[in-house]
Amino acid sequence: MNRFLKLALKEAYSGVRSGSGGPFGAVIVCKRKVIAKAHNEVFSTNDPSAHAEIVAIRKASKKLARFDLSDCEIYSSCEPCPMCFSAIRWAKIKKLFYGCISSDAEKIGFGDNGIYNEIRGKAKKKIIAKQLGRKECLAIFAEWENKKAKKMY
Amino acid sequence: MNRFLKLALKEAYSGVRSGSGGPFGAVIVCKRKVIAKAHNEVFSTNDPSAHAEIVAIRKASKKLARFDLSDCEIYSSCEPCPMCFSAIRWAKIKKLFYGCISSDAEKIGFGDNGIYNEIRGKAKKKIIAKQLGRKECLAIFAEWENKKAKKMY
Numbered sequence: 494m495n496r497f498l499k500l501a502l503k504e505a506y507s508g509v510r511s512g513s514g515g516p517f518g519a520v521i522v523c524k525r526k527v528i529a530k531a532h533n534e535v536f537s538t539n540d541p542s543a544h545a546e547i548v549a550i551r552k553a554s555k556k557l558a559r560f561d562l563s564d565c566e567i568y569s570s571c572e573p574c575p576m577c578f579s580a581i582r583w584a585k586i587k588k589l590f591y592g593c594i595s596s597d598a599e600k601i602g603f604g605d606n607g608i609y610n611e612i613r614g615k616a617k618k619k620i621i622a623k624q625l626g627r628k629e630c631l632a633i634f635a636e637w638e639n640k641k642a643k644k645m646y
Numbered sequence: 647m648n649r650f651l652k653l654a655l656k657e658a659y660s661g662v663r664s665g666s667g668g669p670f671g672a673v674i675v676c677k678r679k680v681i682a683k684a685h686n687e688v689f690s691t692n693d694p695s696a697h698a699e700i701v702a703i704r705k706a707s708k709k710l711a712r713f714d715l716s717d718c719e720i721y722s723s724c725e726p727c728p729m730c731f732s733a734i735r736w737a738k739i740k741k742l743f744y745g746c747i748s749s750d751a752e753k754i755g756f757g758d759n760g761i762y763n764e765i766r767g768k769a770k771k772k773i774i775a776k777q778l779g780r781k782e783c784l785a786i787f788a789e790w791e792n793k794k795a796k797k798m799y
Contacts, residue, residue, distance in 0.1 A: 494779050494782050495778055495779060498778060498779045498782075498783070499779075499782075502779070502782060502783055502785075502786060505783075505786045506786055506789070509786060509789060509790055509793065514799075515790070515799065516786045516787055516789070516790040518786075535713050535799045536713070536797055536799070538708075539707045539708065539710075539711055539712055539713045540703070540704050540707050540708070540713065541703060541707060541713040541714075541715070541733065541736040541737040541738075541799060542695070542700050542703055542704060542733045542736065542737075544736075547695050550693070550694060550695055551693050551695060554692045554693050554694060555691075555692065555693070557692075558692055559692055560688050560689070560692045560693065560694040561694075562694070570783045570786065571783065572777070574732060574736075575728050575729075575731075575732040575765055576728075576729050576732030576733050576735075576736060578728075578761075578765065578773075579727060579728040579729030579732065579761050579765075580694065580695045580729050581773060582757070582761050582764070582772065582773060583694040583695065583697075583727075583729060583757075583761075584694040584695075585694075586773065587772070587773060587774060588773070588774050588775075588776075589773050589774070589775040589776070590775075590776050590777075590778055591775065591776075591777055591778075592777070592778065592779045592780050592782065592783025592784075593780055593783045593784055593787060594777065594780065597780070597784060597787060598787075600787075601787050601790060601791055602798055604735070604736075608731075608732050608735050608736075609765070611735070612728055612731065612732075612762070612765050612766065613765065613766050613767070614766070619735065619740070620731075620734060620735060620739065620740060620741070620742050621740060621741050621742070622741075622742040622743075622744065623741075623742070623743050623744075624725070624743075624744055624745070624747065625648055625651060625743055625744075625745065626647050626648060626651045626652075626655070626745045627745050627746055627747065627750070629647050629651075629652075629655060629745065630651070630655055630658075630723045630724065630745025630746045631745075631746055631750060632655075633655060633658045633659055633662060633669045633671075633723065634669055634746060634750060634751075634753075634754050636659070636662060636669070637662055637668070637669040637754055638754050640662065644689055645755055646667075646668065646688045646689070646694060
């Protein structure tokens, strides 16, 4: 078994056994060196966004003191949900290795596939969304555009 | 203008002017009371997942000491990216109000639409993904399934 994926799996076991959260672990590697290890912490932190991949990204970016992790790879014990997939994209990580697949997570009660289906337009959105005040909100985009020497992510 | 959306917009201004991150703000409301206000903090924290909605969800769940925010609403100065949309779903928030739309964010250089298109299968994924070690990783799902009195999120 791939040694980094094995570490991600070890994190998943540790998270379940400590009651931290769901059965998921992730590891971020930079130049063959482990930068961050994490497991799901939804229960221990009460943060619904504390999935293993997100916690690992937070730890890695803190450690490397940068939000651009384009020289890193991520290993996850399960295929990332759309929140984590998108977080990996925002972090600019280019390689992802994963063990279980989304339908495996679905079989044990996790809603990843349902959210994927909503985004893909294959299922009705559970969130009632309403757009309003666009004109007023666009003003901050204009201010941003006119800002000098701004960073991007 | 809706007063909660106005607060979200105020957050967006505050985040841009302090250099914390991109021009985005969000507010979480529970029973007509503001629970959390946040702006994008990608630059100030170096956390690529620190979008306004995610920071607001973290603050709200911490304040309410629970990961289930199903009695809350979220107001965002811009349509949430797929990471934030999914985080809102994981938080079980049922109502979302937003100002600018994704294509407005695209026009000022933010990649929300690109990630949406990758998830929707309308664009080639920028992440190289490889599945491996599924059999070994399924073992933790089995342990989870056999766990007694487990919580779900």
